[in-house]
Amino acid sequence: MSGNPVPKRSDTVYQSLRRAIIEQALQPAMRLPEDTIGEQFGVSRTIVRQALNRLQMEGLVETRPHHGAYVAKPTLEEARDVFETRRCLEREVVRKLVERVSVSGLDALDAHIAQEDRVRDGPRRDGPRSIRLAGEFHVVMADLTGNKVLARYVSEVVSRCSLILAIYSQRHSSDCAVDEHRRIVQAIRDNDVAAAMQIMDAHLGAVEARAALVEDPSPDLKTVLNRYTEESAR
């Protein structure tokens, strides 16, 4: 009856796959056969399918009937939708935090930024870990609002943004991001709603701009062919 005594077998698979996708270990459009994954994790296909279904609803994987699951490969349009929705949600997060964040909440944010700094100054500054931490900062902020629904949505769009950046951006260059995180926290600490929202918007705009600069790098041969098959099928 307590919180979660049994983490559920599928949760482990889910989280592992999620991290692997976000950290770009599993690249977009890569196939995810149930057998292979199940064999790797030592679980049955039933478990794997549960994890894949969850990831599909989050937009991190896509499936085609009788074709199985792939790592999602968002189009530029989908990417724009995700970023737009993310800005909308995070504005609300900032607004709420300025209103009612606790001291311990601000401490948690500081601690997270410190961690980002440590990783940034470490051996691999733009490594997978750095990518994940940059996203998690926003998730921590959303959690601090106390609004579970809002936090879940933010977590989702942040994940998808990581995937999008994995496709459309060569380097993450998270250096400036950490500093922007710091400035956001400062504005919240100063109870300055306008500044906090403005910085957050600029921050997300910068992230989106990084993505928009580069057109789809991997040639869309497969996608193009698919489009043609679809048209001939009509």
Add this chain to the structure above:
Amino acid sequence: MSGNPVPKRSDTVYQSLRRAIIEQALQPAMRLPEDTIGEQFGVSRTIVRQALNRLQMEGLVETRPHHGAYVAKPTLEEARDVFETRRCLEREVVRKLVERVSVSGLDALDAHIAQEDRVRDGPRRDGPRSIRLAGEFHVVMADLTGNKVLARYVSEVVSRCSLILAIYSQRHSSDCAVDEHRRIVQAIRDNDVAAAMQIMDAHLGAVEARAALVEDPSPDLKTVLNRYTEESAR
């Protein structure tokens, strides 16, 4: 390869259950055994479970390990979170629509409102159909933005709001709601962002107020006991 030639077996079950919950045919906290549902729909438990999993992620169904699925019964706190997030999302919807809605889009909204009128003036003015239509108006608006992510989130919170109203409000009294819908569309047609957002906020505020008036009607015996068992487990 075309859009969706095979609607998938679980989709049928999913949509039926979803409608049944939203229209309050299946009441909150009601048990949803896989066997019974599968027998009713003539499908196996596997299919039912897929549908239930989807509903769970949408917040319409809750499950406890080895205990199965229930119709969700949101607490007042969860209800507040849902409403707050909904206001945030729908402000964005209105903002986008004023910016770039098409004529045919406005026509679609008018048509929907006309349908709401017909049902309202029909035999059962506050019936299940009226409840569903009131929610679907907002989903249609979100779809018209063209932002798929935003539309999915709006659809989700609207569903959950219907469930919340089913618990915390005796009568839906959707009369005023239809008129407010009309005023929102008018403001969008006039390209008046401020007015549209203000009306939308007031509209959602009114809906929320209807819910907040009534404390949980069904005695919380079960919930209370659960809380105590949880505390003793700590």
Add this chain to the structure above:
DNA sequence: TGGGATTTGTTCGTATGTATT
């Protein structure tokens, strides 16, 4: 064009855990 290999979709039987008598 057709056959085989591979992968998913589904069913059903067994085991496990919970709640009740």
Add this chain to the structure above:
DNA sequence: GAATACATACGAACAAATCCC
């Protein structure tokens, strides 16, 4: 308090569909 009833959790096998050769 123990045993029983019941529903889910999981897994193995079968069936269907797709793609490649």
